[in-house]
Amino acid sequence: MNYDVIIIGAGPGGIFASYELLKLNNRLKIAVFEIGNALDKRKCPIDGKKIKSCIHCQTCGIMNGFGGAGAFSDGKYNITNQFGGNLYEYVGKDEAIALMQYVDAINCEYGGKDTKLYSTANSHLKKLCLQNDLHLLDAQVRHLGTDVNYIVLENLYNRLHEHVDFYFNTKVDTIHKIEGGYEIVSKDKSYTSTYCIVSTGRSGSKWMQNICESLDIPTKSNRVDIGVRVEIPSDVFSHLTDELYESKIVYRTKKYQDKVRTFCMNPKGVVVSENTNGIVTVNGHSYNDPSKYTTNTNFALLVSNKFTEPFKSSNEYGESIAKLSNMLGGGVIVQRFGDLIRGQRSNQHRIDGSFLTPTLKATPGDLALVIPKRQLDDIIEMIYALDKVAPGTASDDTLLYGVEVKFYNMQVDIDNNLETKHKGLFVIGDCSGVTHSLSHASASGVYVARKIAKEVINE
Numbered sequence: 001m002n003y004d005v006i007i008i009g010a011g012p013g014g015i016f017a018s019y020e021l022l023k024l025n026n027r028l029k030i031a032v033f034e035i036g037n038a039l040d041k042r043k044c045p046i047d048g049k050k051i052k053s054c055i056h057c058q059t060c061g062i063m064n065g066f067g068g069a070g071a072f073s074d075g076k077y078n079i080t081n082q083f084g085g086n087l088y089e090y091v092g093k094d095e096a097i098a099l100m101q102y103v104d105a106i107n108c109e110y111g112g113k114d115t116k117l118y119s120t121a122n123s124h125l126k127k128l129c130l131q132n133d134l135h136l137l138d139a140q141v142r143h144l145g146t147d148v149n150y151i152v153l154e155n156l157y158n159r160l161h162e163h164v165d166f167y168f169n170t171k172v173d174t175i176h177k178i179e180g181g182y183e184i185v186s187k188d189k190s191y192t193s194t195y196c197i198v199s200t201g202r203s204g205s206k207w208m209q210n211i212c213e214s215l216d217i218p219t220k221s222n223r224v225d226i227g228v229r230v231e232i233p234s235d236v237f238s239h240l241t242d243e244l245y246e247s248k249i250v251y252r253t254k255k256y257q258d259k260v261r262t263f264c265m266n267p268k269g270v271v272v273s274e275n276t277n278g279i280v281t282v283n284g285h286s287y288n289d290p291s292k293y294t295t296n297t298n299f300a301l302l303v304s305n306k307f308t309e310p311f312k313s314s315n316e317y318g319e320s321i322a323k324l325s326n327m328l329g330g331g332v333i334v335q336r337f338g339d340l341i342r343g344q345r346s347n348q349h350r351i352d353g354s355f356l357t358p359t360l361k362a363t364p365g366d367l368a369l370v371i372p373k374r375q376l377d378d379i380i381e382m383i384y385a386l387d388k389v390a391p392g393t394a395s396d397d398t399l400l401y402g403v404e405v406k407f408y409n410m411q412v413d414i415d416n417n418l419e420t421k422h423k424g425l426f427v428i429g430d431c432s433g434v435t436h437s438l439s440h441a442s443a444s445g446v447y448v449a450r451k452i453a454k455e456v457i458n459e
């Protein structure tokens with residue numbers, strides 16, 4: 001075998017798996033294969049001047065490369081079992097929290113120690129939400145910020161790269177099961193290992209599906225979340241964000257009894273576009289450095305859609321809606337809340353005349369032509385509900401960017417060790433369908449590394 005362990009994907013799952021393997025046994029031969037660039041070479045060409053929107057690069061500077069989809073993210077590491085994935089269903093609730101706390105300690109050790117850990121414990125805001133039919137979920141959240149998150153990744157890479165073989169710009173095409181391990185193939189080269197950890201994230205979802213088919217690993221369809229990114233003056237939400245940084249608030253709509261939730265809150269942050277498999281959707285982030293603060297706060301409002309038989313393609317449903325917005329707006333569409341309520345499209349004139357300056361250059365338009373009525377009604381109802389705890393949310397000038405889609409990978413059939421039916425082949429992080437956050441993906445990497453290190457010692 002060329003290696004003891006091959007890891008596919010250098011996102012948080014792959015990074016923390018290699019970190020823990022190295023820590024537990026520095027004699028292990030480890031390789032990490034990554035389709036994208038090394039951290040210092042990752043760059044999105046959009047500069048707002050010459051290149052204003054996505055030019056569909058071969059590998060996306062935002063989604064691929066060392067650090068994975070999280071590299072330029074807001075770096076919010078949530079320590080909770082209430083959202084971010086269902087790792088606890090596999091490893092147990094206490095173990096899941098302990099793993100996330102361990103990841104937090106490493107992030108602090110590698111550059112994040114001066115960042116703040118927020119908590120919902122004993123917050124009076126819980127009561128305020130409940131009094132208004134809103135439910136604030138329990139969590140601790142470490143906000144590294146985009147800037148510190150980058151430094152932590154840089155330090156982790158410096159720790160790893162002398163002991164671990166990194167193959168950047170190297171897409172793994174296939175995985176073959178061979179006697180005593182696995183062979184992975186990239187173009188005309190192949191590499192073998194006893195253990196293989198797949199951690200290809202959400203951007204590798206279609207690839208993962210093919211791998212599962214070729215290795216006969218069962219999968220189940222997952223949900224897709226559709227919604228908008230809301231942008232408001234930061235003062236409107238400051239009582240929530242100052243205390244909690246990120247509040248995950250859930251509301252059940254009166255009309256359809258659907259659950260709508262806030263997601264990925266970025267106080268004083270910016271709205272950004274993101275490209276997944278050629279489809280442009282919206283996201284957001286914010287910096288830890290006060291000199292990079294904006295006067296706006298943004299967050300997503302998402303409605304979960306889980307389909308029953310015979311429909312299985314929840315991701316394609318989400319993609320179709322995102323494609324519609326790309327078709328009408330050439331990318332992301334922005335609309336003022338007041339325009340949406342009055343049934344009129346937003347145009348540049350109305351956006352320019354509003355009191356809120358958008359942080360993303362998007363195409364003014366009409367989200368009612370893109371988002372299905374049910375989800376749009378849900379979102380409008382939620383905005384009015386939030387207006388009760390944060391007056392000003394339902395203002396005419398509130399900006400809605402669409403569409404925000406959270407794709408989830410199909411659920412890969414893995415056991416409580418996160419191991420497939422093929423011994424030694426593990427699937428971790430977002431590509432497993434089990435996690436969908438930085439902390440859960442990282443924790444799953446640590447968990448599997450410990451399993452492998454223990455097995456190697458016992459051999």
Ligand SMILES: Cc1cc2nc3c(=O)[nH]c(=O)nc-3n(C[C@H](O)[C@H](O)[C@H](O)COP(=O)(O)OP(=O)(O)OC[C@H]3O[C@@H](n4cnc5c(N)ncnc54)[C@H](O)[C@@H]3O)c2cc1C
Binds near residue numbers: 011170203437
């Ligand atoms: C803009 C943005 C902001 C976000 N903000 C937050 C946040 O604040 N908090 C939070 O908890 N989560 C956030 N997320 C989500 C978070 O980034 C992911 O949940 C997390 O990165 C998942 O980690 P992962 O290791 O499973 O996958 P990824 O981070 O997606 O990493 C997978 C890696 O595998 C590589 N890969 C894929 N296929 C192949 C292949 N065939 N061969 C070789 N390499 C391959 C990819 O290039 C990628 O680098 C954000 C995501 C985005 C896009």
